Amino acid sequence: MATGIKNKVAVIGMGCTKFGERWESSAEDLMVEAFVECLADAGIEKKEIQAAYLGTHFDEINVGKASVPLSNTLKLPYIPVTRLDNYCATGTEAFRAACYAVASGAYDIVLALGVEKLKDTGYGGLPGGGIAAGVWYSLTGANSTTPGLFALLATAYSAKYGVSMEEIKEAIAHISAKSHANGVSNPKAHLRRVVTEEQIMAAPMIAYPLGLFDCCGVSDGSAAAIVTTPEIARSLKKDNDFVTVKSLQISVSSGEESLFTNWDGAHFETTSRASLKAYEEADIKNPREEISMMEVHDCFSITEMITYEDLHISLRGKAHNDIMDGFYDMDGQVPCQVDGGLKCYGHPIGASGVRMIYAIYEQLLERVPEERKIKNARIGLTHNLGGIPSNNVCSITIIGRD
Amino acid sequence: MIGICSYGGYVPWYRLDRKVIYDAIGWINPSTISYAKGEKAVANFDEDSLTMAVAAGIDCLKGCDRSLIEGIYLASTTMPYKERLNAGIVSAGLAFDEHIRAADFSGALKCSTSALLSAIEGVESRRLNNVIVCASDCRLGKPGSSQEMIFGDAAAAFLIGDQDVAAEFKGSYSTTYDFVDHYRGAFAKYDRQWEDRWIRDVGFEYIIPETVKKFLEKYQLEMNDFSKVVYPCHYGAERKKLNKMLGIPPDVEQDNLMTEIGDAGSAQPLVMLSQALETGKPGDKILLLGFGNGCDALYFELTDNIIKKREQKGVSGHLAQKSSIDKYLKCLVWREILPADLGPKAEEDIITRWSFHWRKRKAILGLWGSKCTGCGTVQYPPQRICVDPDCGAVDEMEDFLFSDKTGHIINYTGDNLAASNDPPAIYGTVQFEMGGRHIFDFTDCDLDSLAVGQAVEMSFRRRSYDDQRDVSGYFWKAVPMKEDK
Numbered sequence: 076m077a078t079g080i081k082n083k084v085a086v087i088g089m090g091c092t093k094f095g096e097r098w099e100s101s102a103e104d105l106m107v108e109a110f111v112e113c114l115a116d117a118g119i120e121k122k123e124i125q126a127a128y129l130g131t132h133f134d135e136i137n138v139g140k141a142s143v144p145l146s147n148t149l150k151l152p153y154i155p156v157t158r159l160d161n162y163c164a165t166g167t168e169a170f171r172a173a174c175y176a177v178a179s180g181a182y183d184i185v186l187a188l189g190v191e192k193l194k195d196t197g198y199g200g201l202p203g204g205g206i207a208a209g210v211w212y213s214l215t216g217a218n219s220t221t222p223g224l225f226a227l228l229a230t231a232y233s234a235k236y237g238v239s240m241e242e243i244k245e246a247i248a249h250i251s252a253k254s255h256a257n258g259v260s261n262p263k264a265h266l267r268r269v270v271t272e273e274q275i276m277a278a279p280m281i282a283y284p285l286g287l288f289d290c291c292g293v294s295d296g297s298a299a300a301i302v303t304t305p306e307i308a309r310s311l312k313k314d315n316d317f318v319t320v321k322s323l324q325i326s327v328s329s330g331e332e333s334l335f336t337n338w339d340g341a342h343f344e345t346t347s348r349a350s351l352k353a354y355e356e357a358d359i360k361n362p363r364e365e366i367s368m369m370e371v372h373d374c375f376s377i378t379e380m381i382t383y384e385d386l387h388i389s390l391r392g393k394a395h396n397d398i399m400d401g402f403y404d405m406d407g408q409v410p411c412q413v414d415g416g417l418k419c420y421g422h423p424i425g426a427s428g429v430r431m432i433y434a435i436y437e438q439l440l441e442r443v444p445e446e447r448k449i450k451n452a453r454i455g456l457t458h459n460l461g462g463i464p465s466n467n468v469c470s471i472t473i474i475g476r477d
Numbered sequence: 478m479i480g481i482c483s484y485g486g487y488v489p490w491y492r493l494d495r496k497v498i499y500d501a502i503g504w505i506n507p508s509t510i511s512y513a514k515g516e517k518a519v520a521n522f523d524e525d526s527l528t529m530a531v532a533a534g535i536d537c538l539k540g541c542d543r544s545l546i547e548g549i550y551l552a553s554t555t556m557p558y559k560e561r562l563n564a565g566i567v568s569a570g571l572a573f574d575e576h577i578r579a580a581d582f583s584g585a586l587k588c589s590t591s592a593l594l595s596a597i598e599g600v601e602s603r604r605l606n607n608v609i610v611c612a613s614d615c616r617l618g619k620p621g622s623s624q625e626m627i628f629g630d631a632a633a634a635f636l637i638g639d640q641d642v643a644a645e646f647k648g649s650y651s652t653t654y655d656f657v658d659h660y661r662g663a664f665a666k667y668d669r670q671w672e673d674r675w676i677r678d679v680g681f682e683y684i685i686p687e688t689v690k691k692f693l694e695k696y697q698l699e700m701n702d703f704s705k706v707v708y709p710c711h712y713g714a715e716r717k718k719l720n721k722m723l724g725i726p727p728d729v730e731q732d733n734l735m736t737e738i739g740d741a742g743s744a745q746p747l748v749m750l751s752q753a754l755e756t757g758k759p760g761d762k763i764l765l766l767g768f769g770n771g772c773d774a775l776y777f778e779l780t781d782n783i784i785k786k787r788e789q790k791g792v793s794g795h796l797a798q799k800s801s802i803d804k805y806l807k808c809l810v811w812r813e814i815l816p817a818d819l820g821p822k823a824e825e826d827i828i829t830r831w832s833f834h835w836r837k838r839k840a841i842l843g844l845w846g847s848k849c850t851g852c853g854t855v856q857y858p859p860q861r862i863c864v865d866p867d868c869g870a871v872d873e874m875e876d877f878l879f880s881d882k883t884g885h886i887i888n889y890t891g892d893n894l895a896a897s898n899d900p901p902a903i904y905g906t907v908q909f910e911m912g913g914r915h916i917f918d919f920t921d922c923d924l925d926s927l928a929v930g931q932a933v934e935m936s937f938r939r940r941s942y943d944d945q946r947d948v949s950g951y952f953w954k955a956v957p958m959k960e961d962k
Binding site (some may be wrong): 196197198200203209210211214215216217218219222224226227228229230231233234279280281283285320329330331333334335336337340341370441457 | 818821841854864890891897952
């Protein structure tokens with residue numbers, strides 16, 4: 076009988092580059108930057124790493140296929156290295172694989188590293204799906220972009236819950252304003268300036284009703300984690316300066332949302348299911364009360380708003396009330412995107428999942444300056460949503476400090 | 478009895494006021510002011526002669542059993558492929574059985590009446606039952622030219638058979654001359670024409686009367702036997718002259734729709750015929766003339782079936798639904814006359830993989846999905862394993878056609894980031910009433926007019942154009958159902 080991942084794996088070291096338009100840095104530079112910080116934090120030597128997992132998504136404009144970019148760059152000596160891709164859950168997948176490798180007993184110390192170099196396309200926004208989205212999609216997909224496909228949520232949500240498009244626009248403006256406020260004090264964040272809700276609502280329309288500030292930063296960056304068993308962690312970290320993994324869940328669309336008739340177009344079925352499994356695995360009874368902080372996948376502000384409901388923290392059709400009440404603000408009950416989120420920290424796809432864990436990790440270990448410290452943080456949740464609302468991959472990770 | 482069993486038409490949603498053309502570019506050729514009256518129909522950026530042929534075919538076949546169609550003839554001078562059967566694309570769009578006769582008719586503008594004759598002869602010979610003829614043209618006039626003023630885009634379709642005939646075919650007479658009033662070489666984008674006066678004096682005033690005379694003699698008829706005479710000729714004064722020469726009274730002359738559509742090329746006589754049939758009465762005799770490098774004269778007599786209630790929108794129904802374009806340059810961009818900068822995302826190189834396309838041809842061109850014979854769930858695209866989580870049957874699917882089904886909008890957006898000839902790119906999820914859903918592009922609509930729950934129908938469109946390899950790619954889009962204006 077499976078017993079889940081809870082307390083079987085510890086994170087002993089993490090590293091994360093500054094995210095942003097890293098014109099001066101190659102993907103290899105970013106990998107080294109994250110790795111050096113991570114290795115120093117773990118306090119081990121490179122030769123102690125027994126296996127590694129690399130997460131990259133847009134490999135065609137990034138480092139190319141397979142795992143060799145990681146082993147070549149870090150000069151990993153003929154150890155097993157695997158590359159993973161699962162849309163925007165890619166970084167979390169690399170972390171999850173590393174955790175499972177440890178939990179299985181196959182390895183003691185494993186590296187997970189995610190990297191993405193998105194700013195070599197020559198234009199703003201994400202690279203087009205192109206043939207990478209599959210031949211069928213290239214022949215039958217709508218002439219769409221990622222913001223547009225997520226914007227679809229808003230019109231369906233408005234119709235289903237009778238929440239006006241204006242109310243939605245206000246709520247998502249608050250979401251982005253909050254992330255901007257949080258990102259200001261984070262030196263590693265891509266976008267670091269205060270933006271008001273008025274500015275957000277007046278910004279140019281990208282895809283109705285999402286304006287410029289409803290869309291996250293497209294950034295370069297890398298993040299890394301070293302995981303091991305709790306026993307080894309205790310032996311290495313005399314002051315218990317590590318966190319343990321409480322849950323790792325992934326849910327992937329079965330085709331029901333996009334092909335069958337039972338999906339309303341106004342929520343993420345995967346998130347709704349993965350979060351319940353994650354709470355069960357982590358033994359969380361009441362997430363609204365027990366979770367200290369969250370990093371959710373705010374690729375677009377509307378995604379964050381609806382995710383609050385799919386995480387079963389806000390009631391269906393009522394997220395805007397919690398948002399406007401400041402429930403998810405820095406000084407709210409469940410602060411969200413305390414490092415700026417995808418919105419302001421940035422979103423180098425392969426790195427993002429690991430970056431989120433990094434944000435929780437540094438809070439749990441109380442390594443952040445006072446102005447952005449969450450009081451009594453014990454349990455943090457990260458969430459990724461890759462793909463599009465009707466067909467996606469959701470990952471949820473819960474970590475804690477005992 | 479053999480003849481027209483059903484008929485339909487198609488006029489694009491968009492119209493361009495000729496004054497808008499003149500105001501924009503009349504300065505280069507001020508004489509075009511003489512044509513700057515009324516409006517012309519212009520194909521949307523995602524339409525061409527094939528998509529309009531499919532639209533006219535769909536209209537024509539409403540209430541008809543498509544499985545009985547044994548032949549499809551496409552007539553057009555603006556087909557996107559010189560090699561690749563254009564009628565084959567239209568046939569797939571109309572979801573016909575693949576065991577079908579299909580042919581392209583092109584070259585002369587009278588190719589449409591020739592296609593109609595061939596269809597009639599096919600049925601007469603008893604080698605084919607039920608042949609559909611689709612005529613469609615989308616000709617380009619050079620910016621500033623009189624052709625730009627004159628040409629309009631439209632299509633018509635006729636079902637030829639021997640059951641429930643509404644317009645019985647009674648006879649024909651044809652002439653063929655290498656009369657080069659205008660022409661388009663193999664690599665030309667625009668027509669070149671000889672002097673208008675010569676076209677009128679020698680073309681219309683000799684070839685048409687000569688053909689009509691021989692036709693009337695052959696069938697021992699007189700002009701006053703006909704209740705309608707349908708003939709293409711865009712010159713207003715020349716029509717008056719011809720009516721006088723031929724003895725056509727004003728109420729017998731079928732309107733050539735110059736101020737509503739324009740000259741629709743090969744489709745012109747059939748668009749006019751389609752509209753003429755809408756108001757026809759049993760016993761009416763109709764003379765149809767196709768003109769271009771000669772003349773085809775065909776004659777029909779309407780039966781009692783002509784007054785049967787029909788579901789077709791027809792030419793008149795389409796004329797009643799429209800939206801005006803206020804920007805001349807928009808049309809130039811849509812027709813790729815003016816290469817606008819659509820941004821780097823538009824440069825993405827996507828090859829049409831023909832072996833892939835072949836495997837999926839029915840799902841792509843016909844919008845065929847599948848229906849689970851176990852639980853009845855319909856799904857698009859076709860699945861091997863039923864998507865109903867309570868069913869999950871493996872390989873128990875039968876073909877299910879979505880293109881003729883209506884649906885409603887679940888969600889939608891207008892996307893300014895997507896590379897489009899008509900931003901914002903509007904798209905969203907369509908839920909078909911019988912089940913099945915897909916994220917489709919929406920077309921012939923404005924973002925402001927959309928609402929969740931709104932009804933949509935499906936339209937075959939040119940989804941992409943690969944200018945490196947000259948490939949027009951086709952798929953289906955959703956069109957919000959229209960109210961008459």
